[in-house]
Amino acid sequence: MTLACVGAALAAPWIAPQDPFNPAALDLNQAFRPPAWLEGGTARYFLGSDDQGRDVLSAILHGARISLGVGLAAVCFALALGVSLGLAAGYCGGWFDALVMRIADVQLSFPAILIALLIDGVARISLPAGAQDAIAVPVLIVAIGLSAWVQYARTVRGSTLVEKEKEYVQAARVIGRRPLAIMLVHVLPNVMGPVLVIGTIQIATAIITEATLSFLGVGLPPTRPSLGTLIRVGNDFLFSGEWWITVFPGVALVSVVLSVNLLGDWLRDALNPKLR
Amino acid sequence: MRAPLLSVEAVTRDFDVSRPWLERVLEGEGRRLLRAVDGVTLEVRHGETLALVGESGCGKSTIARLMVGLDAPSDGRIEFHGQRRQMIFQSPYASLNPRWRVRDIVAEPIRVLRLARKAEVGARVARLLAQVGLAAEDGEKYPHEFSGGQRQRISIARALSGEPDLLICDEPTSALDVSVQAQILNLMADLQSRLSLTYVFISHNLAVVSQIADRVGVMYLGRLVELAPAGELFSHPRHPYTRMLLEAVPRIERTGEPRTPVAGEVPNPLAPPPGCSFHPRCPHADERCRRERPEFVDAVACHGVQEGRISFAR
Amino acid sequence: MILQAKELRVEFRTRRGTLVAVDGVSFCVARGEVLGVVGESGAGKSLTGLAVMGLLEPPGRIAAGEVWLEGRRIDALPHAALRALRGRRIGVVFQDPLGSLNPLYTIGAQLEETIRTHLGLAGKELRGRALALLAEVGIPAPQARFQHYPHQFSGGMRQRVVIALALAAEPILLIADEPTTALDVSMQAQIIVLIKRVARERGTAVMLITHDMGVIAETADRVAVMYAGRIVEIGAVRDVLHAPQHPYTAGLMASIPRIAAGAGRSRLAQIEGAMPRLSEIPRGCPFHPRCPKRFERCLGSRPELMPVGASQAACWLHASAIAQR
Numbered sequence: 032m033t034l035a036c037v038g039a040a041l042a043a044p045w046i047a048p049q050d051p052f053n054p055a056a057l058d059l060n061q062a063f064r065p066p067a068w069l070e071g072g073t074a075r076y077f078l079g080s081d082d083q084g085r086d087v088l089s090a091i092l093h094g095a096r097i098s099l100g101v102g103l104a105a106v107c108f109a110l111a112l113g114v115s116l117g118l119a120a121g122y123c124g125g126w127f128d129a130l131v132m133r134i135a136d137v138q139l140s141f142p143a144i145l146i147a148l149l150i151d152g153v154a155r156i157s158l159p160a161g162a163q164d165a166i167a168v169p170v171l172i173v174a175i176g177l178s179a180w181v182q183y184a185r186t187v188r189g190s191t192l193v194e195k196e197k198e199y200v201q202a203a204r205v206i207g208r209r210p211l212a213i214m215l216v217h218v219l220p221n222v223m224g225p226v227l228v229i230g231t232i233q234i235a236t237a238i239i240t241e242a243t244l245s246f247l248g249v250g251l252p253p254t255r256p257s258l259g260t261l262i263r264v265g266n267d268f269l270f271s272g273e274w275w276i277t278v279f280p281g282v283a284l285v286s287v288v289l290s291v292n293l294l295g296d297w298l299r300d301a302l303n304p305k306l307r
Numbered sequence: 308m309r310a311p312l313l314s315v316e317a318v319t320r321d322f323d324v325s326r327p328w329l330e331r332v333l334e335g336e337g338r339r340l341l342r343a344v345d346g347v348t349l350e351v352r353h354g355e356t357l358a359l360v361g362e363s364g365c366g367k368s369t370i371a372r373l374m375v376g377l378d379a380p381s382d383g384r385i386e387f388h389g390q391r392r393q394m395i396f397q398s399p400y401a402s403l404n405p406r407w408r409v410r411d412i413v414a415e416p417i418r419v420l421r422l423a424r425k426a427e428v429g430a431r432v433a434r435l436l437a438q439v440g441l442a443a444e445d446g447e448k449y450p451h452e453f454s455g456g457q458r459q460r461i462s463i464a465r466a467l468s469g470e471p472d473l474l475i476c477d478e479p480t481s482a483l484d485v486s487v488q489a490q491i492l493n494l495m496a497d498l499q500s501r502l503s504l505t506y507v508f509i510s511h512n513l514a515v516v517s518q519i520a521d522r523v524g525v526m527y528l529g530r531l532v533e534l535a536p537a538g539e540l541f542s543h544p545r546h547p548y549t550r551m552l553l554e555a556v557p558r559i560e561r562t563g564e565p566r567t568p569v570a571g572e573v574p575n576p577l578a579p580p581p582g583c584s585f586h587p588r589c590p591h592a593d594e595r596c597r598r599e600r601p602e603f604v605d606a607v608a609c610h611g612v613q614e615g616r617i618s619f620a621r
Numbered sequence: 622m623i624l625q626a627k628e629l630r631v632e633f634r635t636r637r638g639t640l641v642a643v644d645g646v647s648f649c650v651a652r653g654e655v656l657g658v659v660g661e662s663g664a665g666k667s668l669t670g671l672a673v674m675g676l677l678e679p680p681g682r683i684a685a686g687e688v689w690l691e692g693r694r695i696d697a698l699p700h701a702a703l704r705a706l707r708g709r710r711i712g713v714v715f716q717d718p719l720g721s722l723n724p725l726y727t728i729g730a731q732l733e734e735t736i737r738t739h740l741g742l743a744g745k746e747l748r749g750r751a752l753a754l755l756a757e758v759g760i761p762a763p764q765a766r767f768q769h770y771p772h773q774f775s776g777g778m779r780q781r782v783v784i785a786l787a788l789a790a791e792p793i794l795l796i797a798d799e800p801t802t803a804l805d806v807s808m809q810a811q812i813i814v815l816i817k818r819v820a821r822e823r824g825t826a827v828m829l830i831t832h833d834m835g836v837i838a839e840t841a842d843r844v845a846v847m848y849a850g851r852i853v854e855i856g857a858v859r860d861v862l863h864a865p866q867h868p869y870t871a872g873l874m875a876s877i878p879r880i881a882a883g884a885g886r887s888r889l890a891q892i893e894g895a896m897p898r899l900s901e902i903p904r905g906c907p908f909h910p911r912c913p914k915r916f917e918r919c920l921g922s923r924p925e926l927m928p929v930g931a932s933q934a935a936c937w938l939h940a941s942a943i944a945q946r
Binding site for chain 2: 662
């Protein structure tokens with residue numbers, strides 16, 4: 032199931048019936064068309080069209096791609112940052128550990144959204160206006176990533192503290208390996224498990240964070256909507272009867288998130304040598 | 308006479324177990340130091356098996372780590388006159404990385420210490436596995452596929468692959484069944500004679516030690532209280548603690564006999580008794596024992612023995 | 622007879638099939654007697670103890686056999702009845718004293734709760750009984766230590782408290798699963814003495830499960846040696862330990878290191894191979910692949926316990942001897 036979702040999202044630019052981001056392809060006359068199986072719908076707009084004549088199906092495909100992309104990238108960034116800091120803090124201990132944990136504690140007292148907002152806002156101000164649209168996605172990824180690294184760091188640090196005392200790490204020290212090598216080669220494979228599971232669940236949170244930011248105007252520009260944006264935007268039309276503009280993106284989001292979570296579970300089991 | 312392979316001179320190791328700084332300041336407490344090893348002096352001779360015995364909290368594991376170089380003494384000196392030293396650990400379950408294959412585990416010392424060319428590593432690993440009684444195909448498996456005894460064999464193979472002169476063994480058979488223990492002890496004895504190894508064997512099990520040791524050192528609360536050749540120690544124990552330990556071992560020969568065990572238990576190492584640390588449990592303690600710490604003289608640290616107060620009749 | 626187990630069989634249903642962990646085990650424990658159940662890891666001795674108490678967790682279950690306590694059959698009782706029985710008539714001591722005690726309550730409170738629940742005492746009588754128990758198990762200054770928490774006791778003292786808890790309800794049977802394994806040697810000796818005294822003075826039947834032959838030698842009156850889920854030899858301690866009739870028992874005794882004054886370094890006798898996994902128990906006598914005395918019959922048919930002298934051993938060597946007479 033995951034493969035289907037991911038595959039479809041990746042292939043979006045080629046299979047979507049319409050490029051929803053090309054203003055020239057939009058036909059306002061086709062706006063607000065209901066889905067194909069209802070009265071008034073056509074096959075061309077399979078899931079209906081929104082207020083600007085955009086095909087909902089195409090929008091979903093493109094939007095899913097962006098949502099997944101941003102979510103995945105943000106989580107990878109947070110993972111990289113959190114895992115390395117947590118591993119180093121746990122293994123080295125001392126002042127470094129204390130420093131990292133205090134920073135983590137301070138950051139935890141702020142809501143994640145606020146942090147992402149802050150970073151994004153600062154970026155907007157400091158970068159030239161023309162570059163903003165192009166930079167928007169990386170900045171967003173960094174913003175969401177920075178707001179989420181702490182939990183990975185904490186989890187990894189806890190596991191590292193446990194593994195560090197185990198005798199196979201002592202044996203590696205006796206052999207004479209350098210601390211960095213021990214951390215990467217011995218400890219890391221044994222602490223990654225729970226982190227991967229958290230990570231895949233976090234993809235959903237990242238997607239939602241991104242949607243919130245986009246809605247507030249500091250995320251993706253409306254010309255390149257993600258699933259979250261589509262849901263938000265379509266919400267306005269819910270009560271005027273054009274339910275398909277928000278419902279289908281919503282269903283798509285749920286299935287993407289669900290399949291990603293299942294992927295995470297499978298991944299953790301696949302990587303466990305004891306179950307091979 | 309040849310210089311010893313390892314010499315331990317007046318080694319002390321303290322651990323800072325004070326409470327976190329803020330709490331200490333708020334409650335006006337000072338630092339708290341745990342003295343795990345207290346002024347131990349001994350040497351390890353080439354080719355011998357030196358055993359260190361004692362109950363929990365006596366510092367034998369700490370001294371093992373000090374001897375192999377995993378830790379540094381707070382005071383005193385440790386001098387190693389050989390090439391390489393390796394260690395075998397107690398737990399067969401925690402001593403092997405669960406995510407590595409056995410061949411990589413055994414090959415690690417060879418690679419890190421660059422003891423062979425890349426092409427030769429595989430052959431060496433196979434030879435080592437055979438030496439410890441495992442098959443070459445076992446290299447492809449993961450640790451969890453083996454039993455406790457087999458895992459200890461893998462640990463031994465790993466230690467041997469580092470071509471050590473000195474092998475420190477920290478309770479290597481304590482977690483194993485009796486019949487498996489016998490196999491491992493026999494294996495270690497064979498390897499010692501074949502490869503001219505020197506062992507330091509840490510254990511709480513006096514019976515095991517009596518089978519494999521040349522010399523035995525008895526530790527109590529971080530101090531060395533007696534050090535003697537094995538035959539002597541077991542037939543004529545001198546220090547009251549050594550005698551107590553030997554008395555306390557459950558014996559098969561004593562089936563059905565009534566016994567009077569010695570009272571008391573090991574005190575908290577954070578607050579050791581003054582003077583001789585054994586005096587609260589010692590039937591021969593006198594005023595001097597309560598005040599003054601005995602020096603390690605003539606292979607025993609006991610006022611009573613040194614003054615001739617305690618007779619040796621068994 | 623306080624406790625009787627008849628042809629007890631414990632099975633585990635797994636994805637790969639049904640594993641038999643305890644296979645046709647029968648034994649009995651009399652009043653005031655200490656029966657040692659000894660075996661290496663995987664022999665099934667702990668599972669036997671759990672089965673007797675009704676504490677088997679799924680997927681393990683008692684597939685066959687009976688457990689009788691004081692003339693009443695208890696293995697088929699409903700959960701609630703068995704639970705009440707367990708607290709009142711059977712006392713249990715496990716290996717890890719730290720895990721057996723609730724760290725949040727004083728030991729006095731835990732003791733009193735147990736006594737109150739099972740004996741219904743209250744007030745001064747309750748306190749008096751609890752203090753007497755602490756004194757009986759050898760806790761010095763019981764009044765003072767009554768208010769202490771488990772973490773304020775050392776390992777040996779904690780195990781004494783656990784024994785006190787087990788005895789609080791005046792049980793007729795005490796099951797101790799590796800009670801001395803986690804303790805220092807000097808502590809072990811004291812606990813051994815305590816268990817023997819309890820059996821003698823209170824007349825409690827004791828089932829002592831351990832892998833340590835030395836502990837068995839000093840504590841038990843009779844011993845059952847288990848291998849791969851079966852009892853291979855059972856009899857008086859003196860007979861079994863000093864004149865073992867089953868090759869496994871003999872091999873085990875020979876591989877135990879002993880302190881013999883002046884013996885010095887020597888090679889231990891060893892049994893080749895290892896105990897088979899539950900999924901790979903050999904046909905015939907389960908010990909035959911490792912047995913130096915095996916012959917034709919051992920490969921095909923499984924021996925039952927048969928009388929040899931004063932004890933019993935499950936070994937074809939003795940059947941031939943009997944047949945020849």
